[in-house]
Amino acid sequence: MTRVEVDLNDVTEALRSALADNDLKTAAHEIAPISVAEAVTVLERLSTKQRAVAYRLLPKDDALDVFESLDPVVQGELMGGLRDEEVMTLFEGLDPDDRVWLMDELPATVAGRLLHGLSPDERRLTASVLGYPKDSVGRRMSPEFVSAHGDFTVAQTIARVRERAADAETVYTIPVVNSSRVVIGVVELKDLLVAGNEEILSSLMEDPEMVGATESDESAARRLTDLGFLAMPVVDSEARLVGIFTIDDAARILEYEESQDAARQGGTEDLRRPYLSTPILHIARSRVVWLLVLAVGASLTVQVLSVFEATLAQVTALSLFVPLLIGTGGNTGNQAATTVTRALALGDVHSSDVWRVAGREVRVGFFLGLLLGVLGFVITGAIFGWNIGTVIGLTLLAVCTVAATIGGCMPLLAKAIHADPAVFSNPFISTFTDASGLIIYFVIAKAVLGI
């Protein structure tokens, strides 16, 4: 691993400086010997301008393969730097489902013009995928599948596979249909190869794991990878076969969703392109909105503290513990939110489980709060006196219980109102627990200290 990484870093650097010097000969010399996979990595690390130049220096045979493996966002950027006829050749060369991924990244006018330039056959296939809503499996399936009838023999089916293999997205998972195109089973090519030539499909096939074309692409992708299958038939509302959903698309969907979730958990937008080739201003833009929203939220803490300003002036020592207390509340809330957000993404928890989750998090939070509270009481009490110790201990207990409960329920509530659970997540919860934690703190302090 280390060896390969270092090499690719060197290639990228050599390419960067050759392109900066406009030395195309050296650049071509650097990029020609590397594999398709390596070329993809190197290209994604270059700036948009250098990438278009470097792409043209690739050996002709590799160019389409490399293009197919690039991230759709990068594909879109790259197209901007190529000539119209180059763009059209690449676009025509993509599979219909990859084409739709790319179109989702392009301005509507460009996407429309490209679609128009396709051959009628390819246009029809692409349009059938484009007809499904965003984030549905229909939009991520391939309409180029090989299916077979239940009364086909193994030999007939293999002959059909041979005939269609060149065009089809996959031939390894073969949906079996009846005369109304309703899916009645699935056979694996592997099983056909070990079966006798005259065996009948309907006796070989297994019960189909199918997915509806309008279902969520993320949950279908999760299901496919959990099952460890290579593909699933995609069906319409009457169980008729309309396409096939393959594991490479599932993996891409999950990677995309996980990038989104990770970004949201950190209070930022997903860059959707490689970090080092993203302009500084684009990075700043991906963060500024959330930072402002969170700052506005945090200004609530200024108001809460103003209310208790007299108390603070009276017992300055109280202000020493503010960051510790709200920090601990934030951490406890974040832990709960992170666990529940991930459980939601994995399908382990659903929004209807809100009471069950709340019940668990109250207990987890109380347990953690009890432990921290006792520690806080002993340590702070010994140093700052037992009155302050009591305030800190009780506050930690209360804050942890409240924060874990809020943190655990927030992602479920977000999901229930059809928002992304990760949006109402860590930084948001920190801000929320900051304000509530401060109120708890001062209420307890006033009661214990009698002020």
Add this chain to the structure above:
Amino acid sequence: MTRVEVDLNDVTEALRSALADNDLKTAAHEIAPISVAEAVTVLERLSTKQRAVAYRLLPKDDALDVFESLDPVVQGELMGGLRDEEVMTLFEGLDPDDRVWLMDELPATVAGRLLHGLSPDERRLTASVLGYPKDSVGRRMSPEFVSAHGDFTVAQTIARVRERAADAETVYTIPVVNSSRVVIGVVELKDLLVAGNEEILSSLMEDPEMVGATESDESAARRLTDLGFLAMPVVDSEARLVGIFTIDDAARILEYEESQDAARQGGTEDLRRPYLSTPILHIARSRVVWLLVLAVGASLTVQVLSVFEATLAQVTALSLFVPLLIGTGGNTGNQAATTVTRALALGDVHSSDVWRVAGREVRVGFFLGLLLGVLGFVITGAIFGWNIGTVIGLTLLAVCTVAATIGGCMPLLAKAIHADPAVFSNPFISTFTDASGLIIYFVIAKAVLGI
């Protein structure tokens, strides 16, 4: 999607209450008609005890398929509730690579006893995988592959595939080797099916994308899914074929790594099992260590504030902004850390890029700080006076710049010392930026206010 989820919720609930009432007939009636995939979901949502009972109620034909698809952690738990001979049958029925996943979750004595009970052939295959280090591809590969020689004809190769298909992990990607078992290419079964029977493999094969057996499993999994391939040959240090690495294992590795990263980002340990079936104490345990570490870190803020207690007593208004300022610093640091951690996981950034990342984050942080600083100056200045406004504005500028830089570099430094980048992540960075933010704040305040 909703329909299926609701149904499974109902099944799970019905099963739970039937099992609680010891009503096995109703329980069997609930679980019998659902598919393998659904049974997996339902079982993973039950408690350990109920799961073992429910598992035994599954139709015999489905039981092994369901077991294979369960998460290895859940498999291990389930085994504890089954009879020895049931356990041995299940264990013998697994593929060697799945068996090793499971063994990694079992106590060493149990794993050893099970390994000993295998047939000599299966034991040999399993031992060859077990010989590779944890987190290496060797440990996640299958030793049951179909390979072919470069001088084989298509007909010869297909005959070989037919002969081996029943045992092999996959027959769709066929490594091509020379007489010393060195991998010289790869052919896809699909391409064999459309080629002429007498064509020679060496003229059909493509350059192989291979992976070394001791390479990191995560980076290999990422590479495989990025390429959209179904499998890659695994080779030893002399490029000799030792196994095959398939996309279903790659997807499982990535899901596991992403759960780990998500958990660490939230300052908790990955539960490694479904949330709702995890005991409360286990959840608390996964959080308590981090919470204590972070609380100890946060006690630094108490010390920093004690140093400036006199200043705070003099200008109580300063304490009002403490949560806002450190919160904004934490958010800015978290945003940078999240972006860079994800870029590291995706291979877009390497630890050698630390200066480049630092250079970018200084600028991003400065830009964000400038914006927030100006806003903070105007708003706070208008309400609390221009002196305080100046302090807040300058502090926001400085804190954002420092926090983004630290947040961006921390994951890279962690990686450089071979620690998990996600460990030194969000809550850790918040704690770190809290203390440095407070120092910056009071230094600026003393300078501007002349106290």
